[in-house]
Amino acid sequence: MKDVLRFRRTILLILLIALIISSLLFLPFKQALVFEYQNTGKILAYLPLKKQDTFQIKYTHSIHLTNVIESYSITKENEIKQYELMYEDFAIGMPANAAEGEVFEEKDGKYYIKNMKRIFPSFDLRVGKVRANHTIIYHKKEFPLSKTIEPGTWIRIHVKKVNLLEIMRGVNILES
Template sequence: MKNKIVYLLFLLPFFLIMILLLIFTPKTEALVFQYQNSGKTLAYLYILEGETFQMKYTHSIHLSDVVESYEVLSDGRIKQYELMYEDFAIGMPANASEGETFEQVDGKYYIKNMERIFPSFDLRVGKVRANHTLIFEDNEYPLSQIIEPGTWVRLKIETINLWQRWKGVNILEK
């Protein structure tokens, strides 16, 4: 009996160290959806430097689609490089800013070559008609199926560990 106790006491620290390594060591870059600005991860999407994603939503006034296109930069910031919309109306730009280009193609308006860089950005998942949708690798993921409509979320690029992955929802698995 005494030998078993000594043996277990010897193995216990080994297993604790292994568990801690498993939880805190494996880290992966991800687009993280955090609850407000609390740091609590609600959902995430594995994404690498140079990869792009889009946020599509229905404009609340003219009820047409708007698509914002983003790229992940090497320093973990997010660059908006394009905006597509279908109607000139309240809240939509009438032209491109300096260095950007404005195009009209098939009844849609594009502002390209944008260099708007953010450490993060916030959005409130639409309750009624916004239908915020993440587009990644030509697949669409409606946020309302993952995050409760009306929730304010902060999107940012973050290195997450195994523990954070367990707490959040991998958008690709939905």
């Protein structure tokens, strides 16, 4: 009888340990800006975020070869809101003016569209191969995407709570 009770306790303990390990591996707990391979859900890289954090994407425009900086914030609903755009040339692909409710400014030879309220659940980007040099700016530090994601790769960017397994599979951009 004691052997049966000991066996049941051992099995129960093993199941409890397995449940704890599974919970640690699979339960999402950390908010991150996630860079997925295409739309597969496979995380290539991530940027750990705090609630309602901000970040920027800087790149060199392919035609007029000047910097463009797009500024984003994270909403309470974990969506991405573009709130500002900075560029240096009105060439092809750049806006000539602000949309309704937005503010257009020219300062020190640069053009700004401010007060933008463009909200996205996600957006897609192809990491530049030649000269775009897509770079994430986070807390005034720059992280070129080409250091963690192969140039030419189509990625989907969105906010997601990630679990330990996803963290172990992806690359933390802050550590690259």
